[in-house]
Amino acid sequence: MCSSDLVMRIYISADIEGVTGVTHWEDTRLGHAEHAYAARQMTREVAAAAKAAFEMGATDVLVKDAHGSGRNLLLEELPERLRIHRGWDNSPYSMMAEVGSGFDAVLFVGYHSAGGADTNPLAHSFNSSKLERLQINGERASEFVFNYYLAARHGVPTLFLSGDEGLAKEARAFDDNIYSVGVKSAMGDSTLNVTPQKGAELIYDGVKLALTKKDIKPKYPESFDAVFTFRHHQDALRASYYPGVERLDEVSVRFVTNDVLELARTKMFIM
Numbered sequence: 001m002c003s004s005d006l007v008m009r010i011y012i013s014a015d016i017e018g019v020t021g022v023t024h025w026e027d028t029r030l031g032h033a034e035h036a037y038a039a040r041q042m043t044r045e046v047a048a049a050a051k052a053a054f055e056m057g058a059t060d061v062l063v064k065d066a067h068g069s070g071r072n073l074l075l076e077e078l079p080e081r082l083r084i085h086r087g088w089d090n091s092p093y094s095m096m097a098e099v100g101s102g103f104d105a106v107l108f109v110g111y112h113s114a115g116g117a118d119t120n121p122l123a124h125s126f127n128s129s130k131l132e133r134l135q136i137n138g139e140r141a142s143e144f145v146f147n148y149y150l151a152a153r154h155g156v157p158t159l160f161l162s163g164d165e166g167l168a169k170e171a172r173a174f175d176d177n178i179y180s181v182g183v184k185s186a187m188g189d190s191t192l193n194v195t196p197q198k199g200a201e202l203i204y205d206g207v208k209l210a211l212t213k214k215d216i217k218p219k220y221p222e223s224f225d226a227v228f229t230f231r232h233h234q235d236a237l238r239a240s241y242y243p244g245v246e247r248l249d250e251v252s253v254r255f256v257t258n259d260v261l262e263l264a265r266t267k268m269f270i271m
């Protein structure tokens, strides 16, 4: 296959709760002693994905550090030529900042199961202190699904995902063009992991395979019927005052749109 057939500009969105070994909230908190390992392994996994992308002919790879402060990746340890988006741009794109600027494919690294799933001790959707779960078109929606649609809005397909095995399975079922890799399974508050080195190898090999695909069209539904279920009734009441948002019950609100950016805008203001 000639390299000009291959995708060239690659966008990576990286989270931490789906990184090899990460098991407890303390692992995910910048400044906590346990965060040092998690940040190092997140960096290693992103580096593996980026290295594979460059070797497959990518001319530009941008990684969005999409967890917590947006300041987890260890910059000195990332491959040369990788562009790194740190912190938050305060736009509705959030974990997908800049994805609308002409990328050919999206890779998700370190992603985790949705709020309401039992396949990661840290399963959640977006702000875990506020949101219990999110549904889109009747299905439980993970951060992956939401962010997939934000890229799809610009015609950018998702070709790869790594994270917990529960989400990796969901990603394959959601879009069979996605090559996904599970680096850990979960039971209760525990995780069963591959080694850090093996996790990075699975991601490197997976991205190489994923980027042999071309001319993939992402899914984009005709409308987005979203239900936000909050942990606290007060937050649902407050959200119900945002234009277009309808209160469903004590803890849930609904918002319907045909543009996922409108949904992202609403999410940004009601959470």
Ligand SMILES: [Zn+2]
Binding pocket: 015, 016, 017, 066, 067, 068
């Ligand atoms: Zn996170």
